[in-house]
Amino acid sequence: MSLSWQSKLIHPQARAPEGFQSLATPTYRGSTTLFSSAGRVLDHWDQQQAPYSYGLYGTPTSLELGARIAELEGGRHCFLTPGGQAAISLIGLSLLSAGGHVLIPDNAYGPNREFADRVLARLGVDAEYYPPLLGAGIAERLRPNTQLVWCENPGSVSMEVQDVPAIAAAAHAVGLPVALDNTYAAGVLFDAFGHGVDITMQALTKYVGGHSDLLLGSVTVRDRALYERIGDTHQLLGMGVSPDDCSLALRGLQTLGVRLAQLQASTLEVAHWLAARADVERVLHPALPGSPGHEIWRRDFSGSASVFSALFRPELSVDAIVRALDRLQLFKIGYSWGGVTSLVMPFFGLRRDHGAPGRNLVRFNIGLESPQDLLADLRQAFADLAD
Numbered sequence: 261m262s263l264s265w266q267s268k269l270i271h272p273q274a275r276a277p278e279g280f281q282s283l284a285t286p287t288y289r290g291s292t293t294l295f296s297s298a299g300r301v302l303d304h305w306d307q308q309q310a311p312y313s314y315g316l317y318g319t320p321t322s323l324e325l326g327a328r329i330a331e332l333e334g335g336r337h338c339f340l341t342p343g344g345q346a347a348i349s350l351i352g353l354s355l356l357s358a359g360g361h362v363l364i365p366d367n368a369y370g371p372n373r374e375f376a377d378r379v380l381a382r383l384g385v386d387a388e389y390y391p392p393l394l395g396a397g398i399a400e401r402l403r404p405n406t407q408l409v410w411c412e413n414p415g416s417v418s419m420e421v422q423d424v425p426a427i428a429a430a431a432h433a434v435g436l437p438v439a440l441d442n443t444y445a446a447g448v449l450f451d452a453f454g455h456g457v458d459i460t461m462q463a464l465t466k467y468v469g470g471h472s473d474l475l476l477g478s479v480t481v482r483d484r485a486l487y488e489r490i491g492d493t494h495q496l497l498g499m500g501v502s503p504d505d506c507s508l509a510l511r512g513l514q515t516l517g518v519r520l521a522q523l524q525a526s527t528l529e530v531a532h533w534l535a536a537r538a539d540v541e542r543v544l545h546p547a548l549p550g551s552p553g554h555e556i557w558r559r560d561f562s563g564s565a566s567v568f569s570a571l572f573r574p575e576l577s578v579d580a581i582v583r584a585l586d587r588l589q590l591f592k593i594g595y596s597w598g599g600v601t602s603l604v605m606p607f608f609g610l611r612r613d614h615g616a617p618g619r620n621l622v623r624f625n626i627g628l629e630s631p632q633d634l635l636a637d638l639r640q641a642f643a644d645l646a647d
């Protein structure tokens with residue numbers, strides 16, 4: 261067929277030579293994916309059952325990222341979501357139904373709680389917040405209508421390390437699944453499935469992305485029935501992800517090992533330095549003795565990451581702490597963590613149902629700057645904190 265130039269724009273005959281083999285995964289963009297015959301048309305999200313049928317259900321770029329997250333976490337299947345919060349809501353909307361009950365640790369990521377209070381409640385699901393360190397005591401909280409138990413290890417901001425195996429054993433004794441927010445461990449510093457978890461999620465936004473320039477989340481399972489339940493909901497909620505973000509996350513994975521090793525070392529240096537200061541009452545870092553759940557961290561984790569909190573002495577005024585934080589040069593003030601830049605975030609008056617950690621809490625995220633420079637920055641900013 262001889263084509264006009266307008267049609268050639270859409271149906272070119274020109275082609276690049278074949279045979280290029282890059283080390284990088286190609287970034288496939290596509291909503292439509294083609295069928296080889298009208299007789300082969302079908303529509304299913306699961307490429308294990310059917311060939312590619314629609315871009316929303318995954319492209320080779322997103323499916324490779326998912327497969328690699330599942331491989332690292334020791335799961336079998338991984339779904340990608342537009343962010344970590346979407347991963348949390350996907351798990352809830354997949355497994356909870358009206359009349360049900362969900363147990364969430366009191367120190368869970370804030371929007372996890374808000375999703376339960378503002379969305380799940382509207383759908384008739386009752387959320388209960390339990391003390392994160394109760395371990396096997398979770399058994400007493402399980403009700404006949406409980407449908408899911410959440411864990412987060414360590415918990416957001418107050419950093420308690422949970423006895424996940426004990427919680428999982430109690431939940432499994434009555435046939436309940438356990439979901440874990442495994443963001444802190446980047447899916448690698450804590451073996452979630454090995455410790456009894458059934459569903460893990462991560463904000464890939466944090467360590468896998470690693471450069472504060474993308475938003476992505478993941479939900480990983482081993483069990484086939486959970487895979488089908490979550491996959492179905494994932495499709496029907498329309499949780500598509502950008503292939504460009506997936507490509508950046510695939511690149512992030514390549515340096516995750518060296519970044520985590522450096523971040524662990526630098527973070528411990530800063531955390532110990534802060535713990536030794538007179539104006540700091542306590543440092544909440546899982547690898548520091550005395551931090552809540554430290555013994556469990558030693559038992560269950562293979563390393564620590566870049567985020568921790570410091571409690572400044574209660575008699576210091578919030579204004580004095582704000583002035584000190586504003587004097588920081590290298591540390592920036594902003595949410596999120598796991599990137600290359602050091603951050604601080606005040607959580608003054610952080611509320612917890614089960615014991616508030618203290619009024620003057622500041623969360624630190626350590627980046628890839630030289631730890632000597634970070635300490636110098638903290639030293640100058642906090643020099644006259646007491647004034």
Ligand SMILES: *Cc1c(COP(=O)(O)O)cnc(C)c1O
Binds near residue numbers: 342344443475476596
């Ligand atoms: C950041 C974070 C999330 C949410 O991730 P987003 O990608 O920002 O939606 C969930 N859980 C934890 C523990 C987080 O720190």
